[in-house]
Amino acid sequence: MAQSLDDILAADAELPLGGDLKHAVEGWLSHLIIERGQSDATRAAYERDVRQFLAFLKSHLGHPPCLGDLERLDARTVRAFLASRRKAGLTSRSLARSLSALRTFFRWLEREETAKNRAFLQVATPKIPHSIPKPLTVEGAASLMEREADERAEWISARDTAVLLLLYGAGLRISEALNLTPATAPIDGRDIMHIRGKGGKERLAPALAVVSDAIGVYMRLCPYPLEADEPLFRGARGGPLSPRLIQLAMEKMRLQLGLPETATPHALRHSFATHLLSAGADLRQIQELLGHASLSTTQVYTEVNRDRLLAVYDQAHPRAARR
Structure with a gap:
C-alpha cells in the first residue's frame, strides 16, 4: 500500500531526489531570492509546495523522481496531486497558491532549458470563493x-x-x-x-x-x-x-x-483601510499606504463600505422593509 503524503514528509524530511532534480530545485530556490528578490517567507512557502508535490510523485512512481519523470508528467497526475491535497484539508485558496508555485518552478525549468512540461498549464486553477475583509467598527x-x-x-x-x-x-x-x-x-x-x-x-x-x-x-x-x-x-x-x-x-x-x-x-489592518475610506481617503492613496501591488486588491474595501451602508439602510430607513 502506498504511503500517505504526510507519512513520507514525516519519515523523510530530506526527500531524496534524483541528483539532477535536487540540483534543479536548489537552483530555482536560489533564483527566487537572488534574482527575483522574494522574501524568505515566500521562498519557504514555494519550497514547501514543491516538496509536497515531489513527495506525492515519489509515492505515485514508487521511486525518487528525477527530471525525466517531470518531463513525462501528464495533467491527470497533476489533478491527482491536487485531489490528495484537497483530501488532506487544503482550501481552494491554498491549492491555488500551490499550483501557482509549481507553475513558477516549471516555467523556470523551461527557461533554463532544463526540462519542459506544460501539464500544469492544462489544469484549471481552483475557484476561490469571493470574500471581503471583516474590519472592526x-x-x-x-x-x-x-x-x-x-x-x-x-x-x-x-x-x-x-x-x-x-x-x-x-x-x-x-x-x-x-x-x-x-x-x-x-x-x-x-x-x-x-x-x-x-x-x-x-x-x-x-x-x-x-x-x-x-x-x-x-x-x-x-x-x-x-x-x-x-x-x-x-x-x-x-x-x-x-x-x-x-x-x-x-x-x-x-x-x-x-x-x-x-x-x-x-x-486591524483591514480596519485601517476601511476607516480611511469611510473618512474620504482616496483609494489610490490607501493602495500606497497598504503596499498593494494592484489597485484591484485595494478595491475590495469599497465592497465593505457598500455592505455597511446597506446594513445601516436596512436598520434605519423607513422604507427599508419594502426593498
Whole structure:
C-alpha cells in the first residue's frame, strides 16, 4: 500500500531526489531570492509546495523522481496531486497558491532549458470563493487601543499596545511591525517608516504621533537592551517577539471586550483601510499606504463600505422593509 503524503514528509524530511532534480530545485530556490528578490517567507512557502508535490510523485512512481519523470508528467497526475491535497484539508485558496508555485518552478525549468512540461498549464486553477475583509467598527478598534493594562508586566502591556497601534494606526502587517528595529521605528522625530512588505516591495508608511508615543513608552519600560539593528519588539525572555503571542493577546482582549471572532491582528489592518475610506481617503492613496501591488486588491474595501451602508439602510430607513 502506498504511503500517505504526510507519512513520507514525516519519515523523510530530506526527500531524496534524483541528483539532477535536487540540483534543479536548489537552483530555482536560489533564483527566487537572488534574482527575483522574494522574501524568505515566500521562498519557504514555494519550497514547501514543491516538496509536497515531489513527495506525492515519489509515492505515485514508487521511486525518487528525477527530471525525466517531470518531463513525462501528464495533467491527470497533476489533478491527482491536487485531489490528495484537497483530501488532506487544503482550501481552494491554498491549492491555488500551490499550483501557482509549481507553475513558477516549471516555467523556470523551461527557461533554463532544463526540462519542459506544460501539464500544469492544462489544469484549471481552483475557484476561490469571493470574500471581503471583516474590519472592526471604529468603536471596537478604539476599545482595543484604549483598554486598561492587565495583570501582565507593565512593559508587556505597553509592547502589545505599540504593536496593535502600528497595525491600526499605520496599516502594517504583523510581520512588518515585528521586523522593525530601533533604527527603523518612528521615534526620535521620525514620522515615516521605510517598510519592506510582501515580495520585497518597499513603501513609505507615515506614523501618527500616538503610534510614536506608544513605541517610546514601550522602549522606556522594556527591560532588555534594544540595539539599533536588532528587533524592536521582544518576548518575555528577550528574544524576538513571536506573531503568535500577539494573536493570543488579541484573542484574550476580544473576549474581555466582547468583540467578534473576526477581531484578529490582521483585521486591524483591514480596519485601517476601511476607516480611511469611510473618512474620504482616496483609494489610490490607501493602495500606497497598504503596499498593494494592484489597485484591484485595494478595491475590495469599497465592497465593505457598500455592505455597511446597506446594513445601516436596512436598520434605519423607513422604507427599508419594502426593498
